[in-house]
Amino acid sequence: MREEFRILSTTAILGYGFPVESFEEGMKRNPHLIAVDAGSTDPGPYYLGAGVSFTDRGAVKRDLEFMIKAGVERKIPVCIGTAGGSGGEPHLAWNREIIEEIAKENNLNFKLAIIHAELSKETVINAFNAGKIKASEAAPLNLELLNETTRIVAQMGVEPFIKAYEGGADVILAGRAYDPAVFSGIAVANGYNMGLATHLGKILECAAICATPGSGSDCMFGYVGEDYFRIEPLSNARKCTTVSVAAHTLYEKSDPSILPGPGGHLDLTEAHFEQESDSIVRVSGSKYVKSKKYTLKLEGARKVGYRTVSIAGTRDPVMMEQMDNIIKGVKARVADNFKDRDTAYDLSFIIYGRDGVMGALEPLRNSPKSHEFGIVIEAIADTQELANTICATARSTMLHYGYEGRRATAGNLAFPYSPSDFKAGEVYAFSVYHLMEVDDPAEFFPIDYIEL
């Protein structure tokens, strides 16, 4: 029987950090692959649309320096998925520059593969017109939305990773990728089972989050065998238990048994979780089922304007009682003030202490128990200047608004800061989150090779 394929996952998201001791424990186990997931859609649409990383440059460089030095010195492939948090072209360029710096500063020579994942608008529009992309009730899609979209990426499966690996890359920097593929691709290239490798990848992409106590900033180690895989934490402070690993399978997914990905789905209905030792869990029965048509998930964001916010609070029970009327009155006053000008804008108020966290889902909205409310006044408009104007007018109107029953006539708002208003810059919204049918799983993910 051939040996297990060994994978070191360094941290939940590149830049979240890991203890050196855990990393060294991982290196002692002679991994065949050092890999990390660098992205997520969780931080929202801004980062994808604006082409900005949600992780910090210095923190990413720190993590990568350990990984690349160890990998290049010991000839172990290093794999990074969803570069720069969102995996578009500017994100790849940002991360590439960091890798080039590391190579130069440490006198390292290696072959870097860059796998692109950003699709041109034209490509996506052609696919949409050919019926290869389906709109859904939750996420409508039409040509107008596509035309307004700033950036679209596609989640790559294992195929581009396998191609880059077989192309002799020492370090693979990939754009947007299906998280497990970053870990499973090279195992699959070496002939290991797709279902087991994908399920292990699904766990490793969050590193030590699947252990107890969980952590987003510690390493995790995986072993793929012929008909099982094993998962082991690298810090003595953590253990993997059948429940902690199984519970992680639920995380951020709507159905824990059927997990769709590029080209098929992971079927865990017969997955079996077994406690191998105090801290190691052994899993078997995970299956990968190919779909008839290979689909890629697209993610796109469009710019909707510029935002300005003002933060304030109130401790006045009469005002709190009157909040709905006050907001209505302020909105009407602002609208009236600019009615003669061409001013499309969006003005909203978040009321913390009432329904600021849960919005429409809040069951206690009409019976809050708070003695004070936090207020965020938010204006969004086509220009930063107009957003500033709308926010300032709403803020000053609310400050002196004469509501029913008012006793405190000196001012309605407590501002923690001077200045009270903050320019929050560009605002983006998700506009594409759809499946696209493709004939070739690697077609949209071209690879560049660079000798450093």
Add this chain to the structure above:
Amino acid sequence: MKTKITDIASVIRSKNSGPYELTFDIIFNTHRDFELVRDSGFINEKLICSLYNLTPDKIISIIAFSPAKAIKATIKRPLCSGDIGETDVYGAQQHAPLLGLEFDIH
């Protein structure tokens, strides 16, 4: 005597499942409690609708997952993560109404 969910569940959480969905996990301490609650049918569409001011068409699924001793409910988000007017980009603070649940099971 009613049983409080906080006495029998070690994890009660919410999180995005992609930007358009919100998913709730209740992970029980013991298989016995998990099975009792699962078999009682207490955590159903009607309960989730009443806790979150939802109509039944907003419920995507309610699933029991035995390996994790967990019950999972997934709903459509009222607003897509990051949209104008949306208040919880990660969806990680929508679990509180579940913390007050009490059961008539023994």
